[in-house]
Amino acid sequence: MHLIAVGRLRDGPEAELFARYNVRLRPAFTLVEIPEGRGAPAEVKRREGTALLAALPDNAFVVALDQGGEMPDSLRFAAMLERWLGTSRRVCFLIGGAEGLDAPVLARTDAALSLGPMTWPHFLARGMLAEQVYRARSIATGHPYHRSGRP
Secondary structure, eight states: OEEEEESOOOSSHHHHHHHHHHTTOSSOOEEEEEOOOOSSHHHHHHHHHHHHHHHSOTTOEEEEEEEEEEOOOHHHHHHHHHHHHTSSSOEEEEEOBTTBOOHHHHHHOSEEEOSOSSOOOHHHHHHHHHHHHHHHHHHHTTOTTSOTTOO
């Protein structure tokens, strides 16, 4: 799996959270960091979008993290991820910068996920995604990491 994200994650709690779950993932994320754009918001969004698209492997299955995306529960996300991993395509998650994802990036995606209606810092979103992917993989293998049926 690939995670292509805008911004360079420096040492700190966000990096530690991402690393804690990424080391447990099979397959682990290959992280590609795209430099943050500078300038007017529309130009930043365009430049970052162009860089994100350029970083995608050929024939990738692209999943964007976007506020307008689906918000599946853990069981449904686990099933979705297993379907995606079962294709002959590399699964690539995209996380945009502060301005979000440009329209051509969203047009290229095969799926879009939302971490909820609240706005999250894009550096924190990496750790949250890694934890959710770890949880989904645990569910798929029958590991008791997921506690379904709890109130």
